[in-house]
Amino acid sequence: MKSPLCYLVAARQSEIAELEQLRSACSLVTCVSELIHELQKERGLSNLWLASGGQQGAPALAAQMRAVDDAIGMVRLALDAQELPVQPARHAALLYNAIACLLQGLASLPALRSGIGSLALTLQESTAAFVRLIAACLALVFEAADSACDPDVSRLLVALFHFMQGKELAGQERATGAAAFASGVNDEQRRRHWLHLIDSQEQCFQVFTEFAPAAMHELWLGRCEQGPDMSAIERLRRVACTAQADDGLDAGLGERWFAACSLRLDAMHEVEVLMARELALLCAGRLELAQTALQALQDREHATEETEGLAFFAVDAPDSLPRTTAAYASCAAFGPQLERSIRSLVQEQSQRLLAMQAEIDRARTALVERKTIERAKGMLMHLRQISESDAHKLLRQTAMNQNRRLLDVAQAVLSTVELLPP
Amino acid sequence: MKSPLCYLVAARQSEIAELEQLRSACSLVTCVSELIHELQKERGLSNLWLASGGQQGAPALAAQMRAVDDAIGMVRLALDAQELPVQPARHAALLYNAIACLLQGLASLPALRSGIGSLALTLQESTAAFVRLIAACLALVFEAADSACDPDVSRLLVALFHFMQGKELAGQERATGAAAFASGVNDEQRRRHWLHLIDSQEQCFQVFTEFAPAAMHELWLGRCEQGPDMSAIERLRRVACTAQADDGLDAGLGERWFAACSLRLDAMHEVEVLMARELALLCAGRLELAQTALQALQDREHATEETEGLAFFAVDAPDSLPRTTAAYASCAAFGPQLERSIRSLVQEQSQRLLAMQAEIDRARTALVERKTIERAKGMLMHLRQISESDAHKLLRQTAMNQNRRLLDVAQAVLSTVELLPP
Known part of the structure; x- marks a missing residue:
């Protein structure tokens, strides 16, 4: 007959297995976060290109496509390195499904790019396609790193997921603004959409603030929310969103808007990478504790x-x-x-x-x-x-x-x- | 590079593994439900014995202990037959922990029985010890069969768990009533406790009603809630709970109360076993569907x-x-x-x-x-x-x-x- 101790040991071992799985998911999170960051930039540059009727930003866009391809290569390497264990868990089915969706989305990228290059797609179509692709990336991160092994880990995950979601909304805002300035007008529909993006990203960052460790929160305030880029962004938001429909927008401000938003997104990306690293550290610390406890249980079992x-x-x-x-x-x-x-x-x-x-x-x-x-x-x-x-x-x-x-x-x-x- | 299809296949396989795990948990649920049923009877008979100062029910109690021991043997066989796979899932850690708790509880049963046999324990102590032991059984059922693989399965599980909880409250009510009638008085504290038990079990059965398939619900109404035992129970409830503190209770009603409650609990036990069987059938049906879908995916993958x-x-x-x-x-x-x-x-x-x-x-x-x-x-x-x-x-x-x-x-x-x- 198995003893209670032997079940205590099995319980600890399962906890350890879960922590190990999460720790290895952190590297996948880091490279998908990299891919998201590059795709966001390609979306913004594609919008500049489309809104300017093919006049602006061709070299930057071409360079950015190569950066995205590199990031896709890294994600594919990471995915191929992972085994596909069949697990009796909902979690596993949802993760594999999310990977299938992302691969499907990535397969459509060449067609999207050729439609943008030939100006065959509208700005709305291009934006929507990128938004879907990035949503598939985020869904993968959510499923891969969704773990409930420890309260501190759960809180950090809630903070990280909301941060990534907020950053994506900030990225959509960059693309929306880029399109508005490049086209020289900000119609009512776009204005409302823009305000919605500001509002939604603030909601995400509020949840982040609630669940993030204090150090992460301060980093975020210092690097992103209280930096000089943010005042530039706020000023340009005001200029664009208070302009009347028949006021033109200064197309020259487009590049300045794009640059300021990009600095902010880069800073966010740094915070994101640090959070993924923090998550890996937290897992490692918890793993060490759990392994010590397991050892003690096993010694006891033996004795x-x-x-x-x-x-x-x-x-x-x-x-x-x-x-x-x-x-x-x-x-x-x-x-x-x-x-x-x-x-x-x-x-x-x-x-x-x-x-x-x-x-x-x-x-x-x-x-x-x-x-x-x-x-x-x-x-x-x-x-x-x-x-x-x-x-x-x-x-x-x-x-x-x-x-x-x-x-x-x-x-x-x-x-x-x-x-x-x- | 792995294709999206290969991830779709892995997702299906994980779903199948989860269904298989749940199907095999159904047999564990059935034998733990058996053990709970026998423990509930031993609790009631122990209360009759203690409340009557060792005058009533000795042969029935001795026979019941053997029935409990047999049920424990079956649960141990079922547990020993199960492997202890280390799974990176919270679910696994909680399940193993619940098993350790139950084994620990079962180890204390001989001491409990000898305390009851020698009248060294009070009625409250004995009841509390049995309640804890049965709670450990229920916790094991909850963790073993806790699965989220399918909405119909989830609904049936919600119904089953609430039913088992409600039945345990009905079992506590039987023991409380047995003690009251055997002692010949129903003091105010016991009266309040009794009413609480009636109220709580009704809440559980309400959730059961909400989530159970219609056939189960009708079975429950026909066998338990609209049967003749229930009117006997309601009458005895009224007699005991409206009696004033200084009115004596007719000790002769004790055995009638116990018999009526036991018939009701037996009927509930039947419903419970049928629900576990229904769960196994539902899993088998879902498994068949999932396997057909998997086969189609694999054919496609191959082609x-x-x-x-x-x-x-x-x-x-x-x-x-x-x-x-x-x-x-x-x-x-x-x-x-x-x-x-x-x-x-x-x-x-x-x-x-x-x-x-x-x-x-x-x-x-x-x-x-x-x-x-x-x-x-x-x-x-x-x-x-x-x-x-x-x-x-x-x-x-x-x-x-x-x-x-x-x-x-x-x-x-x-x-x-x-x-x-x-």
Whole structure:
């Protein structure tokens, strides 16, 4: 019969396996974050090119395509290096599905680029295609690093995911602004979309602030939110978004806007990379602790194997207890004492696991909410061929009309999607 | 490079592994449910014995102990038959921990029985010990069968877990009533506890009703809730709970109460076993569907391996495309068509997985809530050495005082437990 200790050991080993999986996911997160960063830049430069009717930024765009290709190469290497273990877990199915979606998206990049190069695509079509591709990258990061092994890890993950989402909205804002300045006008629809992007990214950064470690938060304030780029951006936001429809926009400001936004996004990217590194460190620290605890359990298991077996035998089936004096003596001498100490081990581990689980459940509420809403938006964008901000507006409007929470509407959208016409 | 299809296959395989794990957990659920049923009876008979000062029910109690021992033997066989795979999943750590707790609890059963046999334990102590032991059984069922692989499965699990919880409360009610009738009085404290048990079990059965398939619900109504036992129970409830403190209770009603409750619990046990069987059937059906879908994916993967490879090569790195006419022709002829059909496969799978996940998240909210509150109660019972109903009252009172949800208070209790003195 297996003893309680042997199950305590198995529990610890599973915890360790989860931490190891997360630590190895951190490198994938880092290179996908790199790819997102480069794709965001290609999106912005493509918009400059399209909005200027093929007049602006051709060399920069060509160089940027090569940077994206390099980043794709790194992601592919990282994916190919990973095995595909079949795991009896929802998590695994969702991760593999996200990888399939991303590969599918990357396969369409050459066609997208040729449409942009020949000016065959509109600015809206190009932006929407890049937004979808980056959303697929983000979905992969979310699934790959989604782990619930430790409350601190969960909090850092919530912070990181919201930061990446916020950065992507800031990237969409750069592209939107680039298009507006390059075209020389900022129509009402674009103005509303722009304000929506500002608003949504601030919401993301607020969640980041709530869950990030203090050092990360300060870094973010110092590098991004209180830097000189931010005042330039705020000034240009004001100029563009308060202009009346018939006021022209100074096309010359486009490059300045793009440069200021790019500096801010680069700084964000640094914070993002540091957070991924912090996550890897945190996992390593937790792993070390868990391994020490496992060692202690295993030592105990080894030391008590014999008496333990007897003690269990004794309580299990008193009638069949070996009737030698020695066996009785060992049970009497070590049995109850051992049993007590193992009982306290079981209780300690139980309290620790349940306390952690409660903390994790709390942090993950924010995560599940974010994921569900993003997934529902993605689904609507795909099904109705609308933009991210229109999808968001649609969800919010429906929630207001039905007096329900945004989350509930998002869940309802996802769960009825199979009923809709393809 | 791995193709999107190969990730779709891995996703399906992980889903299948999860379904298989759940299907094999169903047999464990069935034998633990058996053990719970026998322990509930031993608790009730022990209460009759203790409350009557060792006058009533000795032969029945002795026979019942043997029935419990047999059930323990079956659970141990089932546990020993299971391997202990180390899985990078929280789920695995919690399951192993729950097994360790149950084994620890079972090891204390002989001491409990000898305390009851010699009348050394009070009725409250005996009841509390059995309640803890059964709670450990329930926790094991919850962790073993906790799976989120399919919305219908999730709903059935929510129904089953709440049903088992409700049945345990009905079992506690049987023991409480048995003690009251046997002692000939129903004091105010016991009366309040009794009413609490009635109320809580009704709440559990309400959730069961909400999530159970219609057939199960009707079975439950027909066998348990609208049967003749239930009117006998309701009549005896009324007699006992409306009696004034100085009215005596007719001790002769004790055996009638016990018999009526036992018939009801037996009927519930049947429903429970049928639900576990239904769960196994549902898993088998889902498995069959998933395996057919997997086969189709694998056939496709096999058939398209070559052209697929070329198509990916083509979009991946146009410069290094093999410049043979044949290769070009195959890409042109099959490439785009294949790519389209694989894209639609990816989209289908994506929509299916996300729709399922949203449904699952919704059903699981009920489950997480139940689990968290039960865990917090267990923790309070253990730490403060109080009864289940006092723990429940404490949580509810705190929630009311602080104007927070019961769930939030339960989470807070669990996550601060490490701060409390041991």
